[in-house]
Amino acid sequence: MAAPSIHPGGTPAPVTMRPASRWTRAAVLARALRVGIGVAATLAGYGFIVWLGTVGVYNLAYAKGLVPALWQGFVLSVLIVAVVIPIGFAVGFFVGWARTLRNPIVRGLASVYVDFFRSMPPIVLIAFAFLLGLIALRTTIADPFLLHWIILWLGVLALAFHTAAYQAEIVRAGILSVPSSQSEAAQSLGLTRGQTMLRVVLPQAFRVSLPALGNEFSSVIKDTSLLSVIGWLELSGLALVQIYSGILVYPLAPVVIWLEVAVFYFAITFALNSSVRVLENSFKVPGLEAARL
Amino acid sequence: MSTLSIRAVEKWYGALHVLRGVDLDVEKSQTVCIIGPSGSGKSTLLRCTNLLVAPDGGEILLDGVRVNSPSIRPEWVRQQIGMVFQSFHLFTHLTALRNVTLGLVRVKKLDRTAAEAKALQELERVGLGAKLHAYPAQLSGGQQQRVAIARALAMDPKILLFDEPTSALDPEYIREVLDVMAQLAKDGMTMVVVSHEMSFAREVADRIVFFDQGQVVEQGTPEEIFDRPGHDRTKAFVGKILR
Ligand SMILES: Nc1ncnc2c1ncn2[C@@H]1O[C@H](COP(=O)(O)OP(=O)(O)O)[C@@H](O)[C@H]1O
């Protein structure tokens, strides 16, 4: 059904028409060009690496055999990232928001959280989560496989709580960047404090926070490699295993292994950064472009 | 019964006594213009009226109902009192249309179609029917202020408060905003306007209130206040702004 446009003048009004696409032709072209260059560079790089193998710089057969072996680690890394980032963001969002609230108790607790998790190297957090989990649960959980599974995931949680502290500060900075006049205007209309936050402050805060959040996301992807210290066989853990066995077969194995691992990490980071960039574009406000000097 | 009655309202900012027992009545369909020196508490008075800041004493009555009371939700009060700010304060991430529909959808709970129809009507009333999908940063100051007026009007408030609505505008845009306000006054809107625009105060206001040091010093018709002020302080101030 066509939207009924009530219009005093009688002429049909384009009320339901959405603003023209924010993607100008130039932006689309620039984007296509960027993707094109990325794909071309990847293919060229791949060709070059294969060529090095065929001329005997390294053992091509060994390198090819590695890919399926590392694939499992890649899948596990992606799974861990898919757990760490949403949990980290959810916790970080609420902690960051809490730090902007008036209630001194809530604010204080949130500050303690941030100070604690930021003062600890993630590797220490992961080790402690694993070890404390082991100590606490070893008598209650009899099944060793279940116990091990749980404490491994406790390590993942520790990493999520670590990144949450950083994301909390990013969210807080975004919220603080929205002038109080915006919330006053919203409240003058009769919006509640929750509605003001949701509809007026947060959309403007995210616009400011997204680049920094993207930064933190790519940082935590690389931190997932630390989980190998507690026995996770994700990309880095699996790489270590492959090194111990591969080095007997082929002396240059570590170089090839780490190179392939690097490519896998690059793929995860690149995919996530691209998504953040798309999100950034969707938050752009016409007329509010940043200074370009 | 007055649409708005302010009785003995007090406000302190720390040790600063900003409002010292303010009394003011605004009748339905009246336009009251408040003038007074900078820092005398005019903005604070408007912000106390819609409870953006809580008064420390006294009463605010809206259609005879005391609204600065713990049993009344401030959101319910603010919904009925429109506010137009000196620097517009449009929501920067929303189009003109969305600025106006936000309150209609979230506070008045209209469905989107009804909200858009109402918003369109108000935006046309302020002469911006062609700018529905423009973002604030794409509008001139005068256009932004008119969107802000439409945003306040759309809520069908009992009274509209204006805090120096033209002070932040380039001279070329002042007229278009004052014209909209004059038309509202003619349409019977109840308004309190803090402004030193003499043409508006003289031609549109039913009553001028001279406000100084947190108190209403003197009030009367534009002729009384501008041509025959009673108090020395009024005389001195009027002399300054008329010059
Ligand atoms: N939030 C605040 N905190 C502390 N002092 C304030 C605040 N708002 C206003 N004031 C002070 O209250 C006095 C009156 O301010 P205001 O109401 O803005 O005056 P006017 O609008 O008449 O210029 C000024 O001295 C100002 O500095």
Ligand SMILES: [Mg+2]
């Ligand atoms: Mg003021």
